[in-house]
Amino acid sequence: MTAVILAFRAGVAGTLATWIAMVLSLQYPIYAFIAAVIVTDLSPAQSRRLGLRRILATVIGAVCGAALSQLLGPGPVAVGIAVVSAMLLGTLLGAGDGARVAGYICGIVVLDHTAEPWLYATQRFVETALGVIVAWGISYVPKLIGPDST
Numbered sequence: 001m002t003a004v005i006l007a008f009r010a011g012v013a014g015t016l017a018t019w020i021a022m023v024l025s026l027q028y029p030i031y032a033f034i035a036a037v038i039v040t041d042l043s044p045a046q047s048r049r050l051g052l053r054r055i056l057a058t059v060i061g062a063v064c065g066a067a068l069s070q071l072l073g074p075g076p077v078a079v080g081i082a083v084v085s086a087m088l089l090g091t092l093l094g095a096g097d098g099a100r101v102a103g104y105i106c107g108i109v110v111l112d113h114t115a116e117p118w119l120y121a122t123q124r125f126v127e128t129a130l131g132v133i134v135a136w137g138i139s140y141v142p143k144l145i146g147p148d149s150t
Contacts (some may be wrong), residue, residue: 009138010040017134026127035131040138047139051132057098059104059108065109068124069117072110078122081109091123 017036039054041047064086071076081103086106090099106123113120 010037013040013135013138017131027123031127032131035128036135039132039135043138047136053098057095057101058124060103061086061105062124065106066117066121069110074111079107079111082106
């Protein structure tokens with residue numbers, strides 16, 4: 001039963017995050033959706049931990065990507081250097097499993113967003129924060145979406 005409740009919460013969080021991102025005309029609503037689904041948990045405390053880790057990883061990846069894109073330019077070797085750099089920094093800063101998220105975001109910035117890397121980095125932060133905030137809110141609605149599992 002908990003799997004059904006978690007799936008329902010993740011579906012609601014993903015839907016709300018996507019809708020809000022679209023209403024706000026954010027360029028990439030998919031990142032709000034992804035963050036909401038990944039961060040949603042039955043426990044508000046776990047949702048907070050996952051959300052903070054996701055935000056930290058996004059900041060690390062976006063900033064590393066924006067900085068490295070100006071130094072390296074796009075290309076396969078640059079992406080590899082970016083991923084390694086962001087993942088190592090994420091690990092050093094305590095992002096845990098979020099280091100992989102930092103790596104892929106950094107790689108995306110370096111590979112595909114070198115024209116305006118700081119704008120893209122800012123957009124990733126805003127969209128991810130939106131998804132995390134929605135997931136946090138959903139985790140505090142136990143009576144409407146499953147039992148209280150705090």
